[in-house]
Amino acid sequence: MAEHSLNSQPSPDAHPHDKAYEQLRQMELIVSWILRIGVIVSAIVILFGSLLFVITGKSGYASDAHVSQGVSAYTDYQGEKSANLYFPTNPGQVISGALAFKSFALIALGLFLLILTPIFRVAVSVFTFALERDWLYVVFTVIVLAVLLVSFFLGKAGG
Amino acid sequence: MLFQIIGIFLAIFAVSVFAGGFGALAGIGGGMVVVPILTTFFGVDIHYAIGASIVSVIATSSGAAATYVRENITNIRIGMFLEMGTTFGALTGAFLGAFISGSLLYIVFAVVLAISAYLMWNKRREDIPKPIENDFWSERLHLSNSYYDKVEGHEIYYNVRGAPVGLGLMYVAGLISGLLGIGSGALKVLAMDTAMHLPIKVSTATSNFMIGVTAATSAGVYFARGQINPYLAAPVALGVLSGSQVGTNLLMRLRGSAIRKVFIVVLVALTIEMFLKGFGINIGG
Numbered sequence: 411m412a413e414h415s416l417n418s419q420p421s422p423d424a425h426p427h428d429k430a431y432e433q434l435r436q437m438e439l440i441v442s443w444i445l446r447i448g449v450i451v452s453a454i455v456i457l458f459g460s461l462l463f464v465i466t467g468k469s470g471y472a473s474d475a476h477v478s479q480g481v482s483a484y485t486d487y488q489g490e491k492s493a494n495l496y497f498p499t500n501p502g503q504v505i506s507g508a509l510a511f512k513s514f515a516l517i518a519l520g521l522f523l524l525i526l527t528p529i530f531r532v533a534v535s536v537f538t539f540a541l542e543r544d545w546l547y548v549v550f551t552v553i554v555l556a557v558l559l560v561s562f563f564l565g566k567a568g569g
Numbered sequence: 570m571l572f573q574i575i576g577i578f579l580a581i582f583a584v585s586v587f588a589g590g591f592g593a594l595a596g597i598g599g600g601m602v603v604v605p606i607l608t609t610f611f612g613v614d615i616h617y618a619i620g621a622s623i624v625s626v627i628a629t630s631s632g633a634a635a636t637y638v639r640e641n642i643t644n645i646r647i648g649m650f651l652e653m654g655t656t657f658g659a660l661t662g663a664f665l666g667a668f669i670s671g672s673l674l675y676i677v678f679a680v681v682l683a684i685s686a687y688l689m690w691n692k693r694r695e696d697i698p699k700p701i702e703n704d705f706w707s708e709r710l711h712l713s714n715s716y717y718d719k720v721e722g723h724e725i726y727y728n729v730r731g732a733p734v735g736l737g738l739m740y741v742a743g744l745i746s747g748l749l750g751i752g753s754g755a756l757k758v759l760a761m762d763t764a765m766h767l768p769i770k771v772s773t774a775t776s777n778f779m780i781g782v783t784a785a786t787s788a789g790v791y792f793a794r795g796q797i798n799p800y801l802a803a804p805v806a807l808g809v810l811s812g813s814q815v816g817t818n819l820l821m822r823l824r825g826s827a828i829r830k831v832f833i834v835v836l837v838a839l840t841i842e843m844f845l846k847g848f849g850i851n852i853g854g
Contacts, residue, residue: 531781547649554656
């Protein structure tokens with residue numbers, strides 16, 4: 411008979427139906443729920459921005475001025491330095507653009523949230539492993555989380 | 570002109586739905602299909618294709634992962650252990666992205682795909698892995714587990730071995746993911762299937778869990794570099810997300826050997842495509 415604990419490891423200390431087991435099972439469902447919510451919210455924001463773009467035909471950025479060029483105004487590579495003329499490239503630009511209701515900024519906001527979802531999921535795992543008192547895996551998970559956060563800073567520094 | 574711009578935006582969405590369904594089914598996150606399609610059929614610059622692809626990879630992984638976790642098929646310990654390899658690899662890869670020739674990488678990857686297609690072909694009739702003993706590392710790291718197989722109708726217990734080798738392979742998978750903007754799901758599933766002897770359904774589900782985390786590592790770098798273009802990333806993300814929901818439900822109900830066969834076809838097609846790109850041949854470009 412399999413005894414499933416939160417992180418899918420038959421734990422010698424967890425017996426089905428005792429309080430600790432039920433708590434862990436609850437957390438497992440919460441983690442699953444977090445992933446779901448994160449993806450749905452990101453998708454709604456991206457969809458909203460996309461609909462705004464399709465309906466108004468405006469990105470809110472430089473491509474709008476070159477519509478006569480056709481689709482290449484949107485698909486030509488703009489390089490690293492001038493990219494932010496065409497769409498936001500850091501959280502500050504994303505938020506200010508979104509507040510100004512620029513369709514591409516709203517899309518970028520949704521994309522940003524989508525990128526955050528796995529990171530948040532890993533952060534939650536630190537807690538779930540700690541609740542199981544599996545310290546080896548708390549360490550492993552913290553290492554993964556650290557690499558994830560470092561990548562954002564490396565990117566911001568222009569990597 | 571505006572009509573054409575909007576039209577292509579929607580066309581990319583439609584194509585991405587297909588990529589998402591197929592990606593979820595084969596456990597490859599759809600990224601490998603997105604980059605070639607965008608560059609060859611839509612004439613998109615490869616930097617933007619990679620950026621859009623990494624977003625689609627996260628979308629597929631997160632969209633499907635919730636289901637796998639609920640169904641208890643994902644082995645989170647294996648996933649988290651191997652993530653240490655993939656994330657370091659992805660950082661290295663995204664950083665090196667500016668310096669290494671894409672052509673050379675496509676060829677290397679094509680070779681890896683060809684090898685994995687061959688290995689999969691040898692195992693195509695197996696539904697359940699032959700029972701093995703846990704090795705030293707798997708005992709130490711508590712990696713063995715079980716899952717309830719809906720098709721087989723009972724709980725399947727499995728042991729694991731080759732964890733250190735798996736970790737090394739995951740570093741390589743992460744490196745390639747960071748460089749090419751793909752999920753490297755094929756390599757991850759291959760490593761878990763052949764080097765660590767996991768049941769194919771567990772490899773696929775765990776790979777899906779890991780792919781999103783690896784991709785998020787690269788995505789942070791791409792975002793700041795201006796490689797994530799909303800015009801491309803939005804239809805790809807929404808399309809792949811929609812398509813992957815369908816694919817995930819199919820995965821629950823298929824036999825292990827059916828999944829392998831689909832996977833082999835995918836790998837062979839990708840191998841050919843990668844070789845061609847490596848030699849600068851673009852079909853339909």
